[in-house]
Amino acid sequence: MSPVFSVRLHELQAALGGDLVSNDGADALGERLIRRIGPLDSADGTTISFLSNPRYRAQLQDTAAGCVIVAPAVQDGVRAGCVALVTPDPYLYFARLTQWWAARTRAVAPVGVHPSAVVAPDVVLGEGVSIGSLAVVESGAVIGHHAVVGAHAFVGAGVVIGEGSRLAPRVTLMPGTRLGARCLLHSGVVIGADGFGFAPTQGRWEKIEQLGGVQIGDDVEIGANTCIDRGALDDTVIGAGVKLDNLIQIGHNVQIGDHSAMAGCVGIAGSARIGSGCTVGGGAIVLGHLALADGVHISAASVVMRSISKPGQYSGVFPLDDNASWEKNAATLRQLHTLRDRLRALEKKMTP
Amino acid sequence: MSPVFSVRLHELQAALGGDLVSNDGADALGERLIRRIGPLDSADGTTISFLSNPRYRAQLQDTAAGCVIVAPAVQDGVRAGCVALVTPDPYLYFARLTQWWAARTRAVAPVGVHPSAVVAPDVVLGEGVSIGSLAVVESGAVIGHHAVVGAHAFVGAGVVIGEGSRLAPRVTLMPGTRLGARCLLHSGVVIGADGFGFAPTQGRWEKIEQLGGVQIGDDVEIGANTCIDRGALDDTVIGAGVKLDNLIQIGHNVQIGDHSAMAGCVGIAGSARIGSGCTVGGGAIVLGHLALADGVHISAASVVMRSISKPGQYSGVFPLDDNASWEKNAATLRQLHTLRDRLRALEKKMTP
Amino acid sequence: MSPVFSVRLHELQAALGGDLVSNDGADALGERLIRRIGPLDSADGTTISFLSNPRYRAQLQDTAAGCVIVAPAVQDGVRAGCVALVTPDPYLYFARLTQWWAARTRAVAPVGVHPSAVVAPDVVLGEGVSIGSLAVVESGAVIGHHAVVGAHAFVGAGVVIGEGSRLAPRVTLMPGTRLGARCLLHSGVVIGADGFGFAPTQGRWEKIEQLGGVQIGDDVEIGANTCIDRGALDDTVIGAGVKLDNLIQIGHNVQIGDHSAMAGCVGIAGSARIGSGCTVGGGAIVLGHLALADGVHISAASVVMRSISKPGQYSGVFPLDDNASWEKNAATLRQLHTLRDRLRALEKKMTP
Structure with a gap:
């Protein structure tokens, strides 16, 4: 993405900390030129x-990298000729390095309103705001300082966008949405569409108008084409620091605690x-009206059908098998209850 | 959303019916001022x-609500000082109240074509139509009376939109789509993208052009980012009154009977x-070419692999468990067929 | 879609091959007029x-079709009065016929840049390119000859689109995307949104900026609202001839081999x-960092939790049942491990 950017190790160290160490007595380590962040093997x-992960420490001998970020415990394993950048939490250091790099x-x-955007005259624009090409910002919206509204984004009437938040191209925020500071919403996100609410009557469905809104905390990231519905009466509420991957469905009046994270294709029903600090694996489903305690972790593709009051890891997935074996086991599974009864009968017979 | 709106109970009663009753002999019940529809607990x-749900009748004593909509059977339980609005079906009354409220x-x-919209000269616009900012309406499209085409919506060539139907911002209707009256399509909906059809040939896939269209009945609601593919040869057909939640995939040539409803993240294969009056829970999958009878209800996250000819509730989900227990059971499940054989062998041995 | 188009059989034969045969001695078979491609029953x-499928050969007697494409083995079964168009692979012939038909x-x-589109001055446009209404093409993008950028599409800075590729309305290609030739991307597709990468630190998530891009081979088709994330460091790579259906999530740094195909609602984690020539059924989930060999076929809604090194069909789905039966079996399943132990104990007892 940026073939011409380069930096010397001492600049990184000055910005992000860490110790530069060599296992071969080389000096002027900080002078080494870096042009790319990359995986060990390429x-x-x-x-x-x-x-x-210290389990892969053997790779430290094989890599051709000019510098590798490592924890103190493995720094001795770094190949001669490669600079070790030693720090207590290499993954966190790496994350901050990517941020430093991206910022440069x-x-x-570009600051300002693109001439092709359609912005209502009463919109409140903070300092340094960027409104992209062909974006639409409707009446009464309030855009915080240094926020970015991408091309083709739609910001409905009265929507509030916090300071420094960014909407990628083609994000939709319906009226009633309040977005915190420093959020990042990816393309295709839809916030505030109607929740799915109908009263059954004589074989038909009578619409329950969705009168609530959506509140999203600070530092939330929402992946491409993910949807968060507006509340029926009260608001749907997404806590601070929540991270949602792509193609996730969040139903009306869902509440997600701070710093919870969900992988792609998850569905959370109304x-x-x-809780806070939860994780939900890709493709998992949580049924409506359930409560998950803080610190609950749901494995990918699992279905949560009851509330969970204790933190921990929960799973429920049919194990994959070759098709023939699966067919036999699946067929037997449909008689499992009978098998149990037969087993019980045998046990009874055996007990004198 | 509308902090300044208020209404007196007699106005609601005049519009929607019901009896105003007090358990403390208060009078002038109809004069009570209402500013909000809300849940009992807030x-x-x-x-x-x-x-x-009469099961929660105890809440009628605890709520601070000024008025509560209840069925005759529980009206006596309403706290003194709170007006009971008595009606045979409170949930239906509530639904209609939300509609009445939203309308006000x-x-x-706004009626008319926004100057930034790109509308082909031969498009037929009914009376009272609204075309939003930066919408695109292509040649030959027909937009029924009082229909709303939201900002950034795309209405392809020759598309027909029925009277009073509404497209939220950023809905896409590809050529070959016919939409009934009073439909509501949420942001990100894509109707009429190509169905997934390929002929395998020598390790490659030869595209089958999708020549059919999509027919959608009256009073259909379609959730955000839901997709309905065009038919391969004939049309994909969605019946009247069907309600689809967000992020649903409807394959080519699917037929959905009237007044069926599907929750988020469902996939219906080609x-x-x-049938009619079916419900499909969130995240469920229905395989291709299957038939489901009228009145079939599929539980959330279940997978339908065979046609179903009898109405009823059907389920198939691996029960969630703490991860350690799940691992043990899942491992055993892969030997289930063997267990059955061993059980059978034991039974044989025991039978003289 | 095209009620006035018609063609004589000899024209089809001249374009696509095959033998025209009649089982009733009729002649001038090539003169027969065709107005529609349709299923046998309508x-x-x-x-x-x-x-x-030769299994359905009985339909050849019942159909009112004027012509039917058949394999030599079943041509004798075609009803008198109906022309048989005989070819070794009727399904492939049909696919090509739909292409021939669609082209006509x-x-x-329309070639050219729509005046409402926002195209940066330094964009490189090939010959015969079409840029639709209200599309945005940013600085440095390169659009190959005869490529089509649909209405409301967003082509980010520096994006490369190969010759003859087509973006339906409202496709988003973020910077760092390279698209091959003859690709077809449907509405709502998002290529190059950030992958889901965070380093945990003190109960929060530190963003790992996603510095890689997305490479997409030639002849790839991508369904509506499908997302392919950009790589964290290296690129996400989609091979040539890959076909992805709607609402699929492809995580960062995924690699998909040539000519693999995936049905709707699939999730492939980071x-x-x-491999090549794989198929993944609708709603299936593949966990992160796994490897699937060439020729692996995953059944719909199955969850892949381990790498698969041998080609073949793999499945793992809880069998659907009426709800009461499912409840009993699911409850027993949670004790399956115990059942095994009890069975083992019985076996031990029975063995002298």
């Missing part, structure tokens, strides 16, 4: 890489309450 | 609330035929 | 239909490597 002499190499959204 | 004296508090889409 | 005398009946995107 690195070259101008690449900075990292090792976070990514195009910055009025579910997810 | 209500205050200007809130109108409702109780639909929501912004109405050429499946779903 | 065909009339001006319809051309096809039979690919579909509106062609860094998974899918």
